[in-house]
Amino acid sequence: MTTPVRFGVVGTPGDRRVTMFRDAVVGRGLAEPYVISWLDVLAGRAAGGPEGSLLRVDSPGEDARADELLRGPGDPARVGGGAAWHKAFTAGLERVAAIPGVRLLGDVGEIGVMFDKRRCHAVLAGAGVPVPGAFEAGSYEELREEMARRGWARVFVKPAHGSSASGVVAFQAHAGRVRAVTSATWIGGVLCNSLRVRTMTEEAEARRLVDFLAADGLHVERWFPKASSGGRVFDLRVVTVAGAPTHAVVRTSRSPMTNLHLGGSRGDLETVRSRPGLWERVLEVCARAAACFPGSLSTGVDVMVGADWRSVAVAEVNAFGDLLPGLGDFSGHGRDTYAEQVEAVIDGRW
Numbered sequence: 001m002t003t004p005v006r007f008g009v010v011g012t013p014g015d016r017r018v019t020m021f022r023d024a025v026v027g028r029g030l031a032e033p034y035v036i037s038w039l040d041v042l043a044g045r046a047a048g049g050p051e052g053s054l055l056r057v058d059s060p061g062e063d064a065r066a067d068e069l070l071r072g073p074g075d076p077a078r079v080g081g082g083a084a085w086h087k088a089f090t091a092g093l094e095r096v097a098a099i100p101g102v103r104l105l106g107d108v109g110e111i112g113v114m115f116d117k118r119r120c121h122a123v124l125a126g127a128g129v130p131v132p133g134a135f136e137a138g139s140y141e142e143l144r145e146e147m148a149r150r151g152w153a154r155v156f157v158k159p160a161h162g163s164s165a166s167g168v169v170a171f172q173a174h175a176g177r178v179r180a181v182t183s184a185t186w187i188g189g190v191l192c193n194s195l196r197v198r199t200m201t202e203e204a205e206a207r208r209l210v211d212f213l214a215a216d217g218l219h220v221e222r223w224f225p226k227a228s229s230g231g232r233v234f235d236l237r238v239v240t241v242a243g244a245p246t247h248a249v250v251r252t253s254r255s256p257m258t259n260l261h262l263g264g265s266r267g268d269l270e271t272v273r274s275r276p277g278l279w280e281r282v283l284e285v286c287a288r289a290a291a292c293f294p295g296s297l298s299t300g301v302d303v304m305v306g307a308d309w310r311s312v313a314v315a316e317v318n319a320f321g322d323l324l325p326g327l328g329d330f331s332g333h334g335r336d337t338y339a340e341q342v343e344a345v346i347d348g349r350w
Contacts, residue, residue, distance in 0.1 A: 005346060006053040007033040010041060010096055012061035017323055021056060024338035028346065036099075041092045042069040051101040054345060056297075057093070057111060059320040079184045079191040082161030082216040086115055105345070106319065107295025114293065114319040117160050117219040127292050130285060130313045132156075133222040140210040143220060147173060154223035156256075159213050163318075166193050167213050170223070170256035171206070180206040181255060183262050197255045197262055221315070225307040229271050234258060235304045235315065236272065236282065239322050240290035241340045242297065242350035245283045246329045247322075272305065281312055289314050297350050298322050298341050 007025050011018040013035050025033050034053075038060040040046040049055055060066040064076045070088045071081035093108035113119045124131050133150070137143040137157075147155060157169040170181040180200040184191050191212055200206050210218070226233040232252040239247040250267035251258035258264045273279045286301040293299055300321015304313050322337040329335050335343060344350045 005030055006050050007031075007056065007342070008036060008049040008053050008102065009033050009056040009058055010036045010038060010046075011056075011058035012038055012063045012066065015059070015061040015063075016325075017058050017061070017320070020323075020325065020336065021058070021338045021342075024336065024342045027339065028342050030342075036096075038063070038066045038092070039069070041095055042066060042088065044095065046095060046099065048099045049102050053102050055096070055099065055102040055104050056341075057096060057104060057106045057108065060089070075190060075192060077192045079159075079162075079167040079193055080212065080216060082159045082167075086112075086161040089115065105297045105341070105350075107293070110293040110296050111319040114296075114299070114317050115161055115163070117158050117162075117316065118217070120317055121219065121221075123292050124289060124314055124317065127288065129288050129292065130311070131221075132224045132313055132315070135220050136160075137210075137214060137218045137220050139214050140207040142214075143171070143210055143218070144173065146220070150222075152222050156221045156223060157210060157213070158219045158221065160217035160219050164193075165257050165259045165262060167191075168257065169206075169209065169213070171210075172223075177201070178203045178206050180209065181257070182209065183257065184209065195262060197257055224304050224313050224315070227305040227307050227309050229267065232265075232267070234267050234271075235302060237318075237321060237324065238282065238286040238301045238303055239324060239337050239340075240286055240299045240301060241337070242344040243287060243290050243294070245286045245290075245301075246331075246340050247324055247327050247337050248282075248330075249324055249327060275309060278305065278309060278312075281310075285312050285314060289317050293317065297344065298337070 036046050067076045071085040090112045097108045121134050135146050153174050154172045157171050159167040167184050172179040183194050183197050185194045234250050234252040235258050237249050238245050250269050251264045252267040253264040289301045290299050300318035302315040
């Protein structure tokens with residue numbers, strides 16, 4: 001008799017991701033997954049799971065207690081502390097990897113790379129995946145000097161270990177003027193994330209912002225002019241499962257940031273699929289990006305379509321980029337991203 005598959009998940013109990021994964025597992029007729037809390041992992045007291053079980057590593061979520069263990073005390077909405085967060089997070093991943101008797105559904109080394117924009121970009125570029133040009137900067141002065149040396153007037157300045165556009169700055173410098181677009185704002189002397197995108201035109205303000213972010217390291221990418229539809233620029237989040245693209249959402253915005261929590265909205269996927277050759281190119285590039293992380297059951301690839309409607313480039317690859325509720329797969333089975341991953345394990349694709 002074949003032993004039933006048993007799943008577990010490292011995550012934050014009650015988090016939406018954990019709940020949706022649980023629903024996918026139970027919906028397949030399997031036992032409810034056990035949960036190992038990130039709080040226990042980070043505190044060094046995580047217990048193991050059943051022998052032979054399959055353990056999914058998920059996001060620590062937005063738990064204030066976990067955030068404090070990852071980057072120290074402070075407002076969970078604050079920007080910064082990414083280097084400390086990444087160090088504590090990767091140490092936690094190593095503890096997860098040491099849990100005996102389980103098979104991980106995500107390689108912890110690959111997860112660590114995906115949470116370092118500099119290393120992830122280097123891996124993609126080294127594999128020939130199209131990505132924007134990039135450099136590292138340690139200050140506002142270094143940013144401006146390198147932009148001038150390369151002849152770049154527009155860039156995206158990204159904290160090396162940030163996520164969800166935290167601290168990202170769309171920066172332009174031309175004819176003695178600067179323009180910085182970001183969702184970060186100073187509140188009582190603390191730089192915090194906001195759900196509102198704002199624009200700075202005073203260089204002193206832009207300098208203060210960039211120099212603060214630079215303490216944790218900066219990944220600077222050349223601005224990739226995106227295609228637009230209906231007066232809104234867009235990109236795509238494409239989820240891959242077992243190396244193959246399975247789900248996609250178009251993210252549109254009137255600002256340079258297309259993140260849905262920053263006012264972006266879902267667009268019509270047929271806008272891309274109906275263009276001859278473009279959709280195939282998007283899928284091919286996303287599969288190549290996923291192939292850079294063969295130990296990861298799933299990735300979320302942020303892919304940009306150029307203003308010429310032909311070129312594509314990968315902006316990021318996300319380890320936990322599969323939270324796309326209400327979205328079915330390309331095959332028409334109606335499975336969401338979590339059900340697709342469960343199915344891939346059961347049918348032996350991964």
